[in-house]
Amino acid sequence: MNNIHPLADVHTNDVGENTLIWQFCVVLKNVKIGRNCNICAHVFIENEVVIGDNVTVKPGAILFHGLTVEDNVFIGPNVSFTNDKVPRSKNYKERYENTLLEMGCSIGAGSTIVAGTVIGSYAFIGAGSVVTKNIPPNTLWYGNPATQRGYITNSGIILDMNKRDKKGIKHNI
Numbered sequence: 001m002n003n004i005h006p007l008a009d010v011h012t013n014d015v016g017e018n019t020l021i022w023q024f025c026v027v028l029k030n031v032k033i034g035r036n037c038n039i040c041a042h043v044f045i046e047n048e049v050v051i052g053d054n055v056t057v058k059p060g061a062i063l064f065h066g067l068t069v070e071d072n073v074f075i076g077p078n079v080s081f082t083n084d085k086v087p088r089s090k091n092y093k094e095r096y097e098n099t100l101l102e103m104g105c106s107i108g109a110g111s112t113i114v115a116g117t118v119i120g121s122y123a124f125i126g127a128g129s130v131v132t133k134n135i136p137p138n139t140l141w142y143g144n145p146a147t148q149r150g151y152i153t154n155s156g157i158i159l160d161m162n163k164r165d166k167k168g169i170k171h172n173i
Contacts, residue, residue: 003018005023012033016033019034019037020037026045034054062081064083067083071103077110080112084097102123105122108125108142117132117133123140124139126141126143130146138154140159153171
């Protein structure tokens, strides 16, 4: 069962079971959304976006053409993804740059992810960051431009640059 709010403008028929799409969302025709997702209010999803299962997209996020989101990803409020490093008005490209969010990664509120990047599995991007390059799996990044500040386990334990937690215990990731 899909739960699409009557005030959402959803043009795709490819929405997985138990996915919620809230009011004032716009989802274009060639979008694929997996099962058990939560697409919160005021989200825009452009053509050629693929979203896996168990994904959360918080209010105000903008997902542009060429974005692939794997399973169990969290996209915070007002996150923006670009798909063109040299945009011009009314200049439509034949091909846009692709961006990949690998399984289990999290993108903090208000972040901008520049076209053509890969965010590794279980990586964590802190709020307000600008990501301009590929992010390795299980790493913690924040700032403008985002720089690596530590590591993070699959279960969300933040580690310092020596892969130690707050208690000083070293982790293998």
